[in-house]
Amino acid sequence: MDSPKPSAQGASIRFDKVSKTFDKKGGQSFAALQDVSFDVKPGEIAGIIGRSGAGKSTMLRMVNGLERPSAGQVLVGGQDVGTARGAALRTIRRDVGMIFQHFNLLSSRTVYDNVALPLEIAGVASSAIRSRVQDLIARVGLQDHAQRYPAELSGGQKQRVGIARALATQPKVLLSDEATSALDPETTQTVLGLLKDINRDLGLTVLLITHEMAVVRDIATRVAVIDAGRIVEEGSTYDLFVRPSHPTTRSFLGGITGVTLPAFIAGRLREERLDSGGEQVIRVTFTGQHATDPMLALLAKDLGVSVNILAGAIEEISDKPFGNLLISVDALRADEARAFLERHGLLTEVLGYVG
């Protein structure tokens, strides 16, 4: 079955040399963002990842005008959010929906009434509200829960209400502020799946902030890594996983590419080659079409170099295969073996030597 055509085109988001300085007590100031530039295309799902205090929320809050840049511009669909006032700012805010880590639902209102709230505020007629809210509640799979109160819902269900409410005004952009951080891994997957469906069906742009690389891997096609108020690396999610260049990116990836040396090897790993020769331990990254090539078998067959496989996994990022393998080969033949693998489009990194 064909997917339904997007009914609304998402808006672009542009951070152009944005800085934000907060005044602190005692006349001092604090630079929360410095010279940040990042572009999100219409209809794209993009992520901003960083540690606590890096400046993620400040960036996100500039997209709906809750913060204004001290320098530079934030543009949504070409409109400068920082200088917008009055009706122009209200239009931008209607075009930008937001979901939150702790859902921010009104506990005294039912699911139906929470989703209806933004439409009531916008002065939409009650008959139009009814059909729109029913559609939204069905879209997020809560049609049997419309008259329940937030306290009667699970975390995942509450976030579904948050998503339906954020979509009520038919925004062009959906901002997600750590929307799955309070959820268990399984519920996280269903909520991320729902966001992907919404992005595909409605064509709206999604910008999410997170401190979890797994969230970026599972949903975003582009990502910016932010550290102490600066973007230290950005690019396609796939490229960032395959060739991370900044230590912060590497540290975020450390926990999730899932492939670590078995303890009995890690404990014996040396930086220098042993006088006796020994084995070189190599990380091999397989990308794109090469992820499924029988390269190690060819290495043994063509060069006569035998390979010990120490650990490995193949996963999928942005629908492309990506493999990570830890191997060891005879240290005296290692340069030759790595050159062979690189010639065949694989990436290699020397981790050390074992006896």
Ligand SMILES: Nc1ncnc2c1ncn2[C@@H]1O[C@H](COP(=O)(O)OP(=O)(O)OP(=O)(O)O)[C@@H](O)[C@H]1O
């Ligand atoms: N209104 C404010 N006044 C003063 N300092 C602020 C203000 N808002 C944020 N900051 C500071 O700016 C820095 C960045 O904050 P921000 O909330 O953007 O970080 P974050 O990456 O979203 O962190 P977290 O994941 O913990 O929410 C922090 O050091 C924070 O204390």
